[in-house]
Structure formats: structure tokens, C-alpha cells
Amino acid sequence: xxxxxxRKYRLLEMIPGLLIWTTFITSIILSFVxxxxxxxxxxxxxxxxxxxxxxxxxxxxxxxRQYLRDKDVDWMSRVEAHHDWRKMYHVIFLxxxxxxxDILRASLDxxxxxxxxxxxxxxxxxGEERQQETFLQKAELLKNxxxxxxxxxxxxxxxxxxxxxxxxxxxxxHYAGREAQKYIDSQNIVYENVIVSAFDSDTIAHPQYFAxxxxxxxxxxxxxxxxxxxxxxxNNNVWESPSFTRVVANSTTFWLMAELARPKPIWTFSSHxxxxxxxxxxxxxxxxxxxxxxRIFLQCFIHYNGEYEVTPxxxxxxxxxxxxxxxxxxxxxxYKQQRRWAWGSEHFPFxxxxxxxxxxxxxxxxxxxxxxxGMYSWATVxxxxxLFGFLPLLTLSDxxxxxxxxxxxxxxxxxxxxxxxxxxxxSAVLNVYLLPTEIPGTRWKKVLLMVLQWLxxxxxxxxxxSIPATEAQTRLMLGKYLGFDTAKKINK
Numbered sequence: 001x002x003x004x005x006x007r008k009y010r011l012l013e014m015i016p017g018l019l020i021w022t023t024f025i026t027s028i029i030l031s032f033v034x035x036x037x038x039x040x041x042x043x044x045x046x047x048x049x050x051x052x053x054x055x056x057x058x059x060x061x062x063x064x065r066q067y068l069r070d071k072d073v074d075w076m077s078r079v080e081a082h083h084d085w086r087k088m089y090h091v092i093f094l095x096x097x098x099x100x101x102d103i104l105r106a107s108l109d110x111x112x113x114x115x116x117x118x119x120x121x122x123x124x125x126x127g128e129e130r131q132q133e134t135f136l137q138k139a140e141l142l143k144n145x146x147x148x149x150x151x152x153x154x155x156x157x158x159x160x161x162x163x164x165x166x167x168x169x170x171x172x173x174h175y176a177g178r179e180a181q182k183y184i185d186s187q188n189i190v191y192e193n194v195i196v197s198a199f200d201s202d203t204i205a206h207p208q209y210f211a212x213x214x215x216x217x218x219x220x221x222x223x224x225x226x227x228x229x230x231x232x233x234x235n236n237n238v239w240e241s242p243s244f245t246r247v248v249a250n251s252t253t254f255w256l257m258a259e260l261a262r263p264k265p266i267w268t269f270s271s272h273x274x275x276x277x278x279x280x281x282x283x284x285x286x287x288x289x290x291x292x293x294x295r296i297f298l299q300c301f302i303h304y305n306g307e308y309e310v311t312p313x314x315x316x317x318x319x320x321x322x323x324x325x326x327x328x329x330x331x332x333x334x335y336k337q338q339r340r341w342a343w344g345s346e347h348f349p350f351x352x353x354x355x356x357x358x359x360x361x362x363x364x365x366x367x368x369x370x371x372x373x374g375m376y377s378w379a380t381v382x383x384x385x386x387l388f389g390f391l392p393l394l395t396l397s398d399x400x401x402x403x404x405x406x407x408x409x410x411x412x413x414x415x416x417x418x419x420x421x422x423x424x425x426x427s428a429v430l431n432v433y434l435l436p437t438e439i440p441g442t443r444w445k446k447v448l449l450m451v452l453q454w455l456x457x458x459x460x461x462x463x464x465x466s467i468p469a470t471e472a473q474t475r476l477m478l479g480k481y482l483g484f485d486t487a488k489k490i491n492k
Contacts, residue, residue, distance in 0.1 A: 010479065012349030016372065017477025020379045020470055027387060035392040036400050039409050042388035046416040049381065053423040059261040060254055060423075064430060066261070066314040067231065075211035075315075076115050082218040087193045088120060089151065090210055091180055091276060095126040095172040096201040101138045103202050103320075106236065108142065110204035112149045116211040121150040122183065126176035129160040130167075154183060162287075168484035170285045170292030173198060177284040184276070192224055194276035198285070198293070202236060202320040203271045212315040213273055224275040226309050227268045227297055231316035232256050235436050241323040243453040245334055248464045249321040251457065253434070254427050260312035267370075268297040268310055271317050278308070290484050291344045298347060298367075302354050306361040339468035343475075343482050345375045379469035382461040389413055428454040 003011070030038050079085045094107055104125070112118055125142065127135035139155045147153040158175040165171040177196075184194060195217055199205070209230065217223045234249035241249075259266050268274075270293055279285075282299040285292040300308040322334035348371055355364045393409065400406055428451045435450065475482055 009349055009353060012352050013346075013479070014477045016345045016348055016375055017473040017475075019372075019376055020473055021477075023376075023380050024383070027384060028391070031387075031391045032395050035395045036403065036405070038388065038392040039396075039405060042392065043409065043412055043416075045388065046385065046413055046420075049385065050416045050419040053420045056258050056423055057426055059258040060426065060430075062261040063231075063257040063312075063314065066312075067257075067316075070212065070314040071206075071208070073208075073212070075208050075215050078215040079116070079211050079218070082215075085214060085218060086120075087190070088214055088218070089122060089184075089189055089194045090116075090120055090197060090214075091122045091124060091184070091194055092197045092199060093124045093126055093173055093176055093180075094199055094201050094203075095169050095176065096135065097128050098131050098134065099201045101141065104138065104142060105145075107199065107201060107203055108146045110207075112146070113207045114205065114210050115207050116214060118149045119151055121210075122152045122154065122180065123150050124154045124156060124176050124180050126156045126158065126172050128158050128167075128172060132157055152183060154180060156180075165287045166289065166484060168287070168290060168292070170289055170295070170484075171287035173285040173292060174287035177279060181276075181280065191277040191280055192275065195228075195273055196276050196279055197271070197273040198296075199271045199317070200319055204236060204318045206230075206315050206317060209313075209315050209317060212313055216311060216313060217275075220311060222307075224277040225300075225304060225307055226311045227272055227274040227278075227300070228311050228313050229256075229260065229266065229268055229272050230313045231260070232270050233316045233318040233434060234321045235318045235434070236320045237323050238321065238435065241321040242327060242330055243449070244456050244460050244464070245321045245323055245330055246450070247453050247456050247460050248334060248338070250427065250431050250434075251460075254430070260314070264309055266310045266312065267294045269293060271319065274300070278304075289346060290340060290482055291346060294344055295347060295350070298351065298354075301364075301367070302358070302360070305359065306364060334464055335468050338464050339472050340482065340484070342375065342378060342469035342472035344371070345473045345476055347371055348375070375469065375473060379466055379473060382458070382466045385417075386458075386462065424454050424457055 027038070092111065094104065096104060108123070111121060111123065114121075123146070125139050127139060135157070136155075143153050143155060156176045156179045158172045160167070162171070162175075165174075184191070195213060197205075197210075197213070213228055213230075216228060220226055231253065233253055234246075238246060256269060259269075272293065274296070278300050279296075282296070282303045286295050286299065289295055297308070297310060322330060322337045324330045324333040348368070351364070351368050351371065355368065358364070393406070396406055431454070432447055432450055435447075472482060
């Protein structure tokens with residue numbers, strides 16, 4: 001009997017989790033059954049990851065040079081070189097649930113500091129019905145304070161419990177996008193002249209961001225067939241955050257930095273921008289998933305038969321770390337955030353399902369590999385490196401312990417790990433230069449702490465990397481679907 005479409009899709013959902021657990025179980029069994037073979041594999045595995053670190057450093061260095069170059073460019077002069085730039089509008093979505101009003105103020109303050117004329121900004125403050133009373137109180141205050149700066153400040157309230165929806169940021173954005181479309185249509189604004197920025201509620205855009213975005217959009221040969229991905233910093237509350245939170249957040253920054261320099265296609269992540277034309281064509285953000293920020297790229301890639309890309313931008317936006325006030329709440333907040341990001345494995349069955357019989361170009365399989373390899377490595381590599389470092393050596397027979405390979409394995413693995421530390425060292429140094437220029441307290445102590453905190457990275461990669469990534473993909477394998485956990489955002 002042929003499997004139903006539901007069962008076929010469920011089988012695809014199980015693949016990422018099955019790969020992870022097959023790896024873990026096989027590694028442990030072989031460490032007892034054939035430890036010498038595992039030692040050979042461990043050496044090759046660590047060598048591979050040492051090369052991957054060097055590969056990461058190369059792309060990180062390229063992005064760093066681009067960042068240093070682009071942050072000093074007069075982007076408005078490049079915008080003004082295009083005769084039709086005054087026709088452009090920016091729609092900025094700020095979806096919110098229960099964020100403090102000061103978080104939203106900081107994001108709006110970032111908009112009015114823009115070097116690009118704010119009179120072309122249509123800001124959409126998107127709240128939820130389940131928090132309607134408190135949201136509308138805050139929204140009314142913010143409207144009175146900030147509406148004068150923008151073309152419009154729209155307030156939307158996403159109804160709760162709509163059929164077929166998940167209570168998520170994507171559902172809120174989907175509803176807010178359709179409400180913004182009504183305003184755009186009422187003003188007879190051409191969709192191709194509208195650039196959308198989907199921000200988190202705590203996103204503070206660099207003053208040059210919208211000028212750079214507009215110049216990049218107007219210079220692109222096919223501007224409506226691309227998303228635009230900035231650098232993501234986590235500096236808003238960096239000094240208040242615990243060290244382990246900063247390390248994980250900054251690791252995300254440097255991962256994205258390296259990704260932006262890699263050969264295309266790359267993915268959209270977190271806060272990003274795109275054409276309103278493309279957004280309308282694909283029916284806005286998907287409203288029944290957790291990871292809408294990267295899914296919107298796939299929606300466009302499929303809709304336009306592969307003729308869609310992500311253009312990197314080296315101007316940053318800054319967001320909050322997962323700091324939640326006290327240490328334990330922050331740890332839980334960070335874990336849930338990483339688990340939600342790792343739920344991006346839900347794209348794997350979606351891609352296979354839509355790519356298998358499609359006429360999309362061959363680069364579609366690169367996207368599948370890129371996602372699958374990234375999610376698999378996220379869950380397995382830190383644990384495997386730790387496991388292979390000691391378990392096979394403990395289970396060797398006396399005869400195998402006398403072998404040359406067993407004698408030299410600790411030195412070989414130690415040397416490879418030292419090579420891998422190059423990536424940590426470079427990240428630690430660059431991190432200092434990405435910090436806010438205003439440093440509270442004793443400057444040299446703060447900077448020293450920012451460097452030394454990277455010693456926590458190996459442990460943080462397991463606790464806030466491998467474990468939540470494994471949980472997310474195991475949940476998907478078992479059909480225990482993850483809801484959208486909203487990370488609490490505070491600055492102090």
C-alpha cells in the first residue's frame with residue numbers, strides 16, 4: 001500500500017533526528033567494540049574540523065574587511081546618485097508580544113537616527129490580541145511620541161486562535177503584512193518601490209542601514225528577486241548580560257559574518273529586508289511555522305523557480321542577548337532561544353517535498369545539503385569532539401594501548417585542538433572591536449573580561465548548542481512539535 005502524503009512527510013521529518021542518534025549510538029558502541037578504529041576516525045574528524053576552522057577564519061576575515069569598508073561609506077550620496085530614489089518607501093515591521101515600552105522606544109529611536117529620510121518610513125507596530133490591553137496602551141503612547149517622524153505609524157492587532165495558524169511571530173507578521181498592504185494600496189504606492197524590513201521588536205538599526213539598503217536595492221540588477229541580509233550584533237544589553245550569554249550571541253554574529261562571505265546562496269536570518277513585491281507574490285510570511293525568518297527565503301526561491309537570492313549587507317543591526325534579569329532565567333531563556341533557532345530543521349522536509357520533482361536549478365540541492373549539514377554539525381560536533389577525546393582511550397585493550405597510534409593520539413588531538421583555537425582567538429579579538437564605544441566602569445577590566453569569556457565557548461557549545469539542537473531535531477523526529485517560545489527581552 002502506498003504511503004499517504006502525511007506519512008511521507010513524517011518520514012522526511014524523522015531523517016535529521018535519526019542521523020543524529022545513529023551517530024551518537026554508533027560512536028559509543030564502536031568505542032567499546034573497535035576503539036582503535038574510533039581513534040583513527042577521531043584523528044581524521046578533528047583534522048577535518050581544524051580545516052573547517054581555517055575555512056571559517058578566511059571568510060570571517062573577508063567579511064570583517066567588508067564591514068570596515070562599508071561602515072565608513074557615505075551611503076546617502078550613493079542613494080542620491082539614483083534619480084528615482086525619492087519614490088522609495090520603507091516598511092518596517094516591529095512585531096511584539098509583551099516587550100517593555102523602553103525596548104520599543106529604543107528601536108524607534110534607532111529609526112529616527114537614520115541618515116535616510118524618515119518621511120518615507122511606514123512603521124508597523126504589530127501586537128497580539130492575547131496581550132491587547134497592555135499593547136494598545138503602549139502603542140498609543142508610542143504613536144503620540146513618534147508618528148510625526150514617519151510617513152505613517154500603523155498599529156495592528158493580530159487576532160488570536162485563527163484557524164490553521166500557530167501562535168508565532170510569523171503569524172503576527174503575516175497579518176501585519178496584509179494590513180500594511182491595505183495602507184500601501186490606499187496611497188497608490190507601487191510595490192516595487194517598497195522595501196520591507198522584518199525586525200525583531202528589539203532591533204536597533206545602524207544609522208546608515210536604510211541608506212545602505214536603498215543604495216544596494218537600487219543598484220541590484222533584479223532588486224525584487226533578492227532579500228538583503230545585514231550583520232546581526234547583540235550589543236543592546238551586552239554589558240548587563242552574563243558571560244555565557246555574550247559568548248553564544250557573539251558566536252552567532254561571527255557565524256553569520258562568515259556566512260555572508262560564502263558563495264551564494266545564503267539564507268535570511270533574524271532581522272532582514274526584501275521587496276514588498278516579492279512578499280506579496282508569495283503570500284507573506286508563513287503563519288503556521290516557528291522559523292519564518294529563513295522560510296521566507298525558501299518561499300521566494302520556490303515561487304520564482306530558483307531565481308531568487310540573498311544579497312549580503314555589511315552594515316549591522318543590533319539586538320538584545322537572551323539576558324532575562326537573573327542567571328537562571330537567562331540560562332532558560334538562552335536555551336529556548338537556541339532550541340527555537342535549531343527548529344530550522346523543519347525546513348528539511350519542506351525542501352525535499354518541494355524540490356524532489358521540481359524544475360528548480362541544481363543549486364536547490366546545495367541548499368538541502370547546507371541546511372542538513374549545518375543542523376547535523378550543530379547537534380553532533382561539540383559532543384563528538386569531547387567524546388572521542390577520551391572514551392576510546394579508556395576502552396583500549398592492553399595490547400592496543402601499546403600501539404604507536406594510541407601512544408600519540410593525545411598529542412595529535414591536542415595539536416589539532418590548538419589549531420582550532422585560532423578561530424576562538426580571532427573571534428575574541430574582533431569581538432572587542434564590535435562592542436559599543438561607551439564602556440561603563442573600568443574600561444580595561446571590561447575589555448579583558450570580553451576576551452577571557454571566550455574560554456567558556458567549548459562548554460557553551462555543548463550546553464547551549466548541541467543539547468538544544470539535538471532536542472529540537474529529536475522532537476521533530478518524534479512528532480512532538482515545538483511551539484514558538486518568545487524570548488523575554490530586557491536591557492537591565
